[in-house]
Amino acid sequence: MTSGRCGRTRPHLPSVRRPAHRDRVLVGWLAAALIVALGAAGCGGPPTAGATPAPPVVATPAPVASATPGVAEMTGIDLLFLSMTAGHTEQTLEIVRLVRDRLADTELRTLVAAIEVTEADELATARDWLAQAGRTARADDHTGHGTGPDQLARLRTAVDGEVDAVLIEVLSAHQRGAADLARAHLAAGTDERVRDLARRIEQSRTAQVALLAARPAAAG
Template identity: 65%
Template sequence: MTRLRVVVPLAAVLLAGCAAGPTPAGTPVPPVATVPSADAALPSPSGIDLIFLNMMAAHTEQTLEIVRSTRDRIADQELRTLVAAIGATETDELATMRAWLAAGAGPDPRRHDHSGHGVSATDLARLREATGAEVDAVLREVLAEHQQAAADLARAQLAAGTDERVRDLARRIEQSRTAQVPLITGTPAALD
């Protein structure tokens, strides 16, 4: 239910006023050859691109909070390794997004409030208070839903965004978060 609260309003915001339709399901998305540089400003980000960057930066900050609150308490070694990789990747992505936001539009006084559709305060409290094997179980549940929401947000940006560098970032986010969910939950990925 939480995921629908994230996806429906997000899709409406990102798709509002856009001429391009969504990418058809099953359409292969080519891999991005290079990682966008955080040092270079975006040439002309649209409002939709800036909205995405603000929303994804807030989402990523919350992911990093999840990582920090659990990394030393995870029992499953594979999950611990995955969470460390998520933390490293998303730290780099956040630096890129912050640099683009600062260079492209200056600091946004309407910084995105992620509290209404991110991980709830209750879920964060559950993660902080979990002990023993409970940590892994709660982390798998909360992080999988959170990463799926990131993939959904990125997918909406791919359909609506105008700046190719932001779309490339969204493509990488969509691919990585989609691939992470089955790894987090321990569910085998579906074969295409």
């Protein structure tokens, strides 16, 4: 209780700030959810059988908004998502750049080029938001949450007639992992602008997996 200028006693208003331990609990929950989700997606393993054929046309994902979330509004769980997204996206770019000039399917080349542009923009956004909060994309351990070295080696050593099929297999599993990561954040994230990024990532990666499944090389 505190006294005002007129001698009246004013009640002490409790702080609305989220307890620090709750952020730690949420971060732990998201980390566990991400491990389970990405493990279920195979983390670069073979795609799930019976994938649903893609629709003939899927709209290009909207550009990432440039507005920076207020640092005070982002919690540990938002920063963890941004950090893991940055690491996952860096690997997406590595995957597509390994084989983009060797693909035989022209439509697959177009899709891969669109993925590269979209994810380079998203990576810049994630890094910028992390920098605003005094963090880097390397602040969290991403080990085991992306495509493994064996899968990257398959891309490097694939012969010309198999490059399309290997890319579709590896990239589909990788993008399913990104969609699962985004879904996990939508269930637990706090900052609306970070959640909007997660929502757009979930939608675009899901559409990409469908388009990859529709390419002729996927049938092999």
